[in-house]
Amino acid sequence: MCVAPRAAGDAAAAAAADVYVVTSGGRRRIPAHSSVLASASPVLESILQRRLKRDMDGGGKAGTGRAVVRIRGVTDDAAAAFVRLLYAGSSGGEAVAAAAAEIDEKSAVQMLVLAHAYRVPWLKRRCEETVGSRLTAESAVDAMQLAGLCDAPELHLRCTRLLAKEFKAVEKTEAWRFLQDNDPWLELDILRRLHDAGLRRRKWRRKRAEQRVYVELSEAMDCLRHICTEGCTEVGPVGRPPAAAPCPAYATACRGLQLLIRHFSLCHRTSCPRCQRMWQLLRLHAALCDLPDGQCNTPLCMQFRREEEEREKAKAKAGDDDDKWELLVKKVKVARAMFSLGKRRQMSSSHCQC
Template identity: 50%
Template sequence: MAPQTQTIHIQHQTNRVLPEPDVCIHTSHGTRIPAHSSILASVSPVLENLIDRPRKHRSSERIIQIQGVPGGAVAAFVGFLYSSACAEEEMEKYGMHLLALSHVYMVPQLKQRCVKALTQRLTTENVVDVLQLARLCDAPDLHLRCMKLLANDFKAVEATEGWKFLVNHDPYLELQILRFIDEHETRKKKSRRHREEQGLYAQLSEAMECLEHICKEGCTDVGPYDAVAERGRTPCARFATCRGLQVLIRHFATCQRRASAGCVRCKRMWQLFRLHSYVCHHTDSCKVPFCRQFQLKMQQEEMKDDPRWKLLARKVASAKVMSSLSLPKRKRDEEMRVTINNPGIRSYKLL
């Protein structure tokens, strides 16, 4: 039995008085949509070529066949050509069909709308189908969003019928997805490792600032050798870091095993002194212990110097710059003035 013919008339959202339709769009299941060739041709170059195609008989009706999608999707597509608008209900129901039509008939405004709508409606259930469509319709942004969802929630996607169908019918795409997931995990691990390293460099940078601060002004327990003891001194803003350094300094000053290099805590303090000498730019006036000695030793043994220490010093200095840039401008200017006017001191003592 032949399908019953249905005619859908597009509601024209325009103030213009339009002539009678001169072209008819035929869809699947016998649906007919009368339309105006001038409007279709002005929006879609593909439809323009179809309309301008020579006919066998001048008197024959102009017909455009749009098959393979529901008649409602074609009606929504033609409605967009007239009004440049698409209802949310139509996008919800025919979003994937409209993306395919907008790509085939080269309607970029509708394609952008479809990409945005499908991105907002991505789920683990439909992501495989949307991914395949995005690849066919040259929609890289939508394709990337699909791949990211697959990578972040692969266990849930793996249990869907769409993924099982993909595995059985498109092994090449399956390989691409698995490769992307592997690279995604590698990037995440690398990014996490980079953040951890930057956090360590930031901590060392703060330790260098606290070391100079302790040796110049004193901080609670440890202060300059020539400073008058001030009892009841309030903790500084970086109390946790300064307190840890004070404990190390007090231990370093009294440890009996330091001479034999058998103390891990003394070795750590010694490394901090050495690192400071690499980042210090005021060797002649710097008052941090051993700074000048390390600088002189580096000058005498420049060719033998360990490049790893130079790299660490650059990383710590870079972390200090990045930290200062993240501060508000007024506070950054104040810290800059303090740094310029800070001559440092030569030694420290236990108060």
């Protein structure tokens, strides 16, 4: 039975074809053009060149008959669809989109195998997207095996994400039990990847939590300068009453810092945790303060600066560079810079919208 490819046009175009594509069962012979097949796939180009050379070495003349290319391992319908997609790929544009829309969930697996075997990159990407967009807990294990066989990294990544997200559901599937019984190495590889992904997630969460702490410390430094320079509701600079109206950060940071300052001024205990926290905030402010000497209204700023300078000199003499406090100061500086950059971007975008 001869079936002309849709992209070939009418019967005249089919008659001009010089290649037969024969399916696994041999029941279907698809007329095609060697120029189209060769331009679409380097593997098919190599096969056709070998067939032509063999015919010439055998004493025949080129073009006296139709070469035969066999596509094995897939159904007849999949082979015919593959040939149509090769013709669509040679046309490009809307023909590719229309042909790719015909790829359903069942044929996408066979198309992916053929696209990998015959090295058709654009079709391989389309099939990866189709299979990956319809992944379920039932199909994730089979799709991961397919991704490994066909060297499909995008599909492999999607399978790994689904396994990490719904591993309990995957464990209950027949495919996972079959994998445990027949391919323990792949099972071990999957479990190792899930373990590594879990470690990365925990590390990322810990890093995000640390970043939040540095941002909060940066905001506390701004509130401390604001309170000691302008005053806010309960606490104000020396010789000036506090401002009556609360600032924008009053509810989130400023009020709590004012309460801590009032406690610090009244507490007389030697080992008070709240006072120790205030000492650390004042020391951090002194490390970040860039105002000239005598112009900062924050209490103990100059004293902490001098102590820090003496500490630096002592460390330079001792050759000790490992200081957790310096690392904290650097990270808060970075957080302040990133926070101020984000504010500037927000302001510029709001001005652009206006």
